[in-house]
Amino acid sequence: MQLFLDSADTHEIKFWLGQGVLDGVTTNPSVLARDGVVDVAAALRSLVSLVSPGILHAEVTQECGQALVDEATALHALGENVVVKVPVLTPSGAPCLGEIHELAEAGVRVNATACLSLGQAALAAKAGAAYVSVLVGRIDDEGGDGAEVVVELRRWLDLWGYPTRIVAASLRGAADVRRALAAGAHCVTAPPAALARTSDHKYSRHTVQEFLDAARTSAATL
Ligand code: E4P
Numbered sequence: 001m002q003l004f005l006d007s008a009d010t011h012e013i014k015f016w017l018g019q020g021v022l023d024g025v026t027t028n029p030s031v032l033a034r035d036g037v038v039d040v041a042a043a044l045r046s047l048v049s050l051v052s053p054g055i056l057h058a059e060v061t062q063e064c065g066q067a068l069v070d071e072a073t074a075l076h077a078l079g080e081n082v083v084v085k086v087p088v089l090t091p092s093g094a095p096c097l098g099e100i101h102e103l104a105e106a107g108v109r110v111n112a113t114a115c116l117s118l119g120q121a122a123l124a125a126k127a128g129a130a131y132v133s134v135l136v137g138r139i140d141d142e143g144g145d146g147a148e149v150v151v152e153l154r155r156w157l158d159l160w161g162y163p164t165r166i167v168a169a170s171l172r173g174a175a176d177v178r179r180a181l182a183a184g185a186h187c188v189t190a191p192p193a194a195l196a197r198t199s200d201h202k203y204s205r206h207t208v209q210e211f212l213d214a215a216r217t218s219a220a221t222l
Pocket of ligand 1: 006026027028030113133135137138169170171189
């Protein structure tokens with residue numbers, strides 16, 4: 001299982017890399033804006049080396065066509081550890097499967113993002129995407145069951161032998177992370193706050209304090 005940090009905050013990235021649990025970082029234009037990135041090209045270049053040998057998922061900003069393919073090719077050239085995120089469709093609903101297929105054929109590792117259904121993710125896998133990002137939280141927002149989409153997609157990929165890896169994304173809290181892990185996602189991407197809540201537990205804190213208090217009352221030393 002791969003764990004990614006859904007963030008461009010270098011302080012948080014360094015912290016979680018130091019914990020030895022991160023396989024890389026996922027970004028998108030909203031994440032870059034949220035984390036105060038102004039010079040996107042410079043930020044992506046620096047993230048490529050910061051997360052290496054882990055993976056940087058960097059997203060295209062062109063809607064479709066040759067402009068998208070050219071931008072994806074430029075992102076791919078930033079480093080061997082770059083995976084290029086390409087939305088499965090345009091805002092007007094045109095599929096970007098052809099672009100995903102062309103890029104995959106050219107050796108670009110594509111993460112087909114903005115997948116909100118099993119069908120979209122399955123089509124992206126057929127087109128050659130190395131990863132598909134299932135936006136679990138956004139599916140839940142609309143009354144669906146994002147974790148169930150991950151379960152069904154994992155079953156479908158395994159049944160037909162597709163090498164595509166599921167990234168459970170759009171996770172907002174510890175419960176979302178837990179459900180994504182249990183659903184069989186190959187990869188989970190979590191924002192720093194959700195990861196912090198996942199590693200924490202009030203009763204663990206209490207338990208550790210109890211152990212330390214007991215140790216302090218004991219005279220034994222090593
Ligand atoms: C990550 O790859 C996704 O782009 C991200 O998790 C989306 O998160 P959001 O739905 O909270 O914006």
